[in-house]
Amino acid sequence: TDSETKKKAVRDARRYILNNWHGIEIKAEKGYEIVGCSTEGHVSHLFSNRLSSRPKGWSEVGVAKMSKLIIYKYHI
Incomplete structure (x- = not known):
């Protein structure tokens, strides 16, 4: 809930x-x-959770779209 x-x-x-x-x-x-600052480590962590926990080949377009979704998720 x-x-x-x-x-x-x-x-x-x-x-x-x-x-x-x-x-x-x-x-x-x-x-x-x-x-x-620690921004780089935090950003790296956010992206690595999604992009490496489910191993796939990522195109530049796909990674750009997924990055935008991840950023959107953490800014809500």
């Missing part, structure tokens, strides 16, 4: 924050000294 989906999202967010708390503290204290 929608309610269960929201509860799972909150649990996942809580787990993520707790697992990364040390890094969050460092960023809060020394944010101006830290250069870079």
Whole structure:
């Protein structure tokens, strides 16, 4: 149900924050000294879940369309 989906999202967010708390503290204290971000790793993870968990040959058009669907899914 929608309610269960929201509860799972909150649990996942809580787990993520707790697992990364040390890094969050460092960023809060020394944010101006830290250069870079983890975007590439997160994006790579999102795409690899879909594109490599179901091994197939991907055309450029197919991968472009699937990428748009993945981006759409995570921006809702």
